[in-house]
Amino acid sequence: MKILLVDDSKTMRSIQKSVLSQLGFTQIEEACDGQDAMSKVGAFQPDLMLVDWNMPIMDGITFVRNVRQNDKTTPIIMVTTESEKSRVIEAIKAGVNNYVVKPFTPDSLSQRITETLTKKAA
């Protein structure tokens, strides 16, 4: 299982990486913004992507829209401080499969990852 982590904060990538490691995922690629992620997604071919919203250069919602032009199926979880209902709806319309609001506990992130992958496998 290959996972692409997209967040401009190295701290948040480390925290999420730690949660993923505890779930047994070790093939993790990191990107620091949407543009960096676009340059990596083709070669890495992730099975799951965790994407922040507010990032410099290219934000997460733009990245999701770009990815969804060619890839309708790879699960994407938005992990963001954006908690407004309008933002959640915007993300879902863009093609996000699940949504985690920061701050999060390791358990809540684990739960969203597991339920997203279970839904994909069904």
Place this chain on the structure above:
Amino acid sequence: MDPQYITPFIKSITNVFSTMLNMPVTINEPSIKTTSSATYDVSGIIGMSGDVIGSVVLSFSTDTAKKLVTAFCGMELAADSADFADAVGELVNMVSGSAKGMFVDKDVSISCPSVVIGPGHQINTRSDTPCISIPCSTQCGDLTIEIAIREADTSSQKAA
């Protein structure tokens, strides 16, 4: 400043510290900040735009920031490292993002965080916006959250 914009920050800093650092925060008496001098040596700064405009600052002493970053990241980081600034920036990002989600019927965007480290730095906020300083106490030391925001002038937005 309308209290509806203060309460969300009190709730969000309490929630962020409880969830990400497993640490309670005691909120002390807010006051109006009248100087541009930073309260402490480490400042995490976020800008707000949209229906509400202005800035939010989390200000810590270097010692308090180091202890909080250690609790946040699970490791000690040098105060002059990029990773230290990143962690401080993410804290102010989470506090501000979480707070603006509680603003009622307001469409607000936040900037990527900036972090300033060093004694005696100054942060100048908009001259037409009072800055409310909320002192907070934690087991790692004291910090302040400084909120200088107001509703955008819709008539000037329309004119622009």
